Amino acid sequence: MSEGERLNRCGNGSRGRGARPRGTSDVLKRSRLKVRFCTNESQKSRADLVGLLQRLGFDVSESEVTAPAPAACLILKQRGLRPHLLVHDGVRSEFDQIDTSNPNCVVIADAGEDFSYQNMNKAFQVLMELENPVLFSLGKGRYYKETSGLMLDVGPYMKALEYACGIEAEVVGKPSPEFFKSALQEMGVEAHEAIMIGDDIVGDVGGAQRYGMRALQVRTGKFRPSDEHHPEVKADGYVDNLAEAVDLLLQHANK
Amino acid sequence: MSEGERLNRCGNGSRGRGARPRGTSDVLKRSRLKVRFCTNESQKSRADLVGLLQRLGFDVSESEVTAPAPAACLILKQRGLRPHLLVHDGVRSEFDQIDTSNPNCVVIADAGEDFSYQNMNKAFQVLMELENPVLFSLGKGRYYKETSGLMLDVGPYMKALEYACGIEAEVVGKPSPEFFKSALQEMGVEAHEAIMIGDDIVGDVGGAQRYGMRALQVRTGKFRPSDEHHPEVKADGYVDNLAEAVDLLLQHANK
Numbered sequence: 001m002s003e004g005e006r007l008n009r010c011g012n013g014s015r016g017r018g019a020r021p022r023g024t025s026d027v028l029k030r031s032r033l034k035v036r037f038c039t040n041e042s043q044k045s046r047a048d049l050v051g052l053l054q055r056l057g058f059d060v061s062e063s064e065v066t067a068p069a070p071a072a073c074l075i076l077k078q079r080g081l082r083p084h085l086l087v088h089d090g091v092r093s094e095f096d097q098i099d100t101s102n103p104n105c106v107v108i109a110d111a112g113e114d115f116s117y118q119n120m121n122k123a124f125q126v127l128m129e130l131e132n133p134v135l136f137s138l139g140k141g142r143y144y145k146e147t148s149g150l151m152l153d154v155g156p157y158m159k160a161l162e163y164a165c166g167i168e169a170e171v172v173g174k175p176s177p178e179f180f181k182s183a184l185q186e187m188g189v190e191a192h193e194a195i196m197i198g199d200d201i202v203g204d205v206g207g208a209q210r211y212g213m214r215a216l217q218v219r220t221g222k223f224r225p226s227d228e229h230h231p232e233v234k235a236d237g238y239v240d241n242l243a244e245a246v247d248l249l250l251q252h253a254n255k
Numbered sequence: 256m257s258e259g260e261r262l263n264r265c266g267n268g269s270r271g272r273g274a275r276p277r278g279t280s281d282v283l284k285r286s287r288l289k290v291r292f293c294t295n296e297s298q299k300s301r302a303d304l305v306g307l308l309q310r311l312g313f314d315v316s317e318s319e320v321t322a323p324a325p326a327a328c329l330i331l332k333q334r335g336l337r338p339h340l341l342v343h344d345g346v347r348s349e350f351d352q353i354d355t356s357n358p359n360c361v362v363i364a365d366a367g368e369d370f371s372y373q374n375m376n377k378a379f380q381v382l383m384e385l386e387n388p389v390l391f392s393l394g395k396g397r398y399y400k401e402t403s404g405l406m407l408d409v410g411p412y413m414k415a416l417e418y419a420c421g422i423e424a425e426v427v428g429k430p431s432p433e434f435f436k437s438a439l440q441e442m443g444v445e446a447h448e449a450i451m452i453g454d455d456i457v458g459d460v461g462g463a464q465r466y467g468m469r470a471l472q473v474r475t476g477k478f479r480p481s482d483e484h485h486p487e488v489k490a491d492g493y494v495d496n497l498a499e500a501v502d503l504l505l506q507h508a509n510k
Binding site: 113114115128155 | 368369370371372375379380397398404405406407410411414416417420421
């Protein structure tokens with residue numbers, strides 16, 4: 001999955017025309033409409049993610065991004081929790097201000113190659129030593145698409161630890177309602193006024209709909225044809241790519 | 256978990272006295288009673304396992320052991336399936352007679368350190384390329400105990416692949432009823448005549464009870480005090496170790 005596909009979008013309609021595959025988010029941002037980027041990216045810090053997107057030509061700033069790691073840090077501080085981190089090195093800096101000594105919970109994120117048996121076992125052992133094991137999972141995506149093929153996301157590893165310990169994880173990120181709520185609050189927009197655009201039928205489309213938003217699925221990235229007959233989630237619309245989604249929003253806004 | 260603890264026992268009562276922690280299985284085997292060793296061991300071939308047990312002084316032969324890998328091979332042959340194997344090198348020889356070219360299913364076992372991200376991702380990709388993904392899991396244990404601490408078993412990784420692919424695995428091994436059935440058939444004993452002794456409240460005790468057997472849990476190995484208040488499974492009895500279980504069986508048989 002390209003970074004552009006991985007970073008999904010919350011918008012509330014648009015005006016103007018001429019959206020193209022490149023620059024679509026710029027078109028939205030130049031409109032009267034509010035746009036926010038909701039990502040479950042948990043391998044990079046927001047700073048690194050935004051830097052990469054800017055180099056790719058995207059007009060995005062760190063303050064426009066809702067991401068799981070900062071949201072998790074807020075929860076950890078509020079609840080006085082000290083995490084054992086099973087996360088990718090690229091996102092570790094987001095936790096710099098968090099006390100990780102003598103851990104009383106575990107935070108897992110899309111750790112990629114760091115999901116070794118040894119690291120999984122360590123996280124498991126930390127949880128089993130706690131009287132009340134608390135596990136946070138930054139998202140619960142099943143997989144994502146790289147140029148080399150489909151790749152396991154954090155969700156399967158969350159399920160593994162849930163089963164091993166007999167517990168249920170707290171998900172921070174899409175499709176958690178709390179995550180959509182915080183994104184909308186940051187925009188100052190109500191759920192029924194907002195449209196989610198994403199490639200994940202469950203994480204993006206289902207999650208947004210459960211919070212009262214409408215949602216379009218793009219037929220790019222992790223999209224699979226069977227998503228259009230998903231047993232539990234039906235998107236409000238399907239579009240071939242982000243440009244088509246923006247065109248639709250603009251047509252709608254101009255009616 | 257020691258090998259002695261990991262290899263659980265099916266028996267149908269006993270006579271004689273004087274069972275001790277060492278030699279308990281010999282006492283059972285010298286009685287009029289039939290004894291079978293039911294293991295979910297899937298890191299070693301039966302030959303290696305029995306060799307190790309014999310060196311430790313156990314009087315066990317390969318033909319007395321019911322184990323998941325040979326059971327899986329039978330199923331693969333019957334159904335014309337060619338597996339992609341995600342298994343420990345130690346058990347790979349059990350699959351020597353199985354065609355693994357152009358795989359149309361996946362078999363996972365307790366692969367230990369081989370549960371790397373790369374290997375899990377490969378198994379996931381094989382499954383996702385199949386029209387009807389078939390996943391076999393040799394057991395579904397949550398964890399086991401080594402001298403270094405609790406270790407993740409195959410079950411969590413089975414759950415990970417189930418979630419990633421949206422499928423349900425076929426379990427070969429305890430607590431699958433088919434597995435207990437084949438062990439009892441090999442003994443020529445009915446379920447109501449047999450007693451299972453094991454350290455796993457779900458895999459040993461719950462599985463045997465669901466097949467109509469009685470079951471004792473030993474307070475060794477992976478036993479945890481909370482097992483005695485398990486929400487779903489209640490053992491027919493708890494014993495401090497195998498020797499106490501054998502004593503109980505002998506007392507019962509002599510009444």
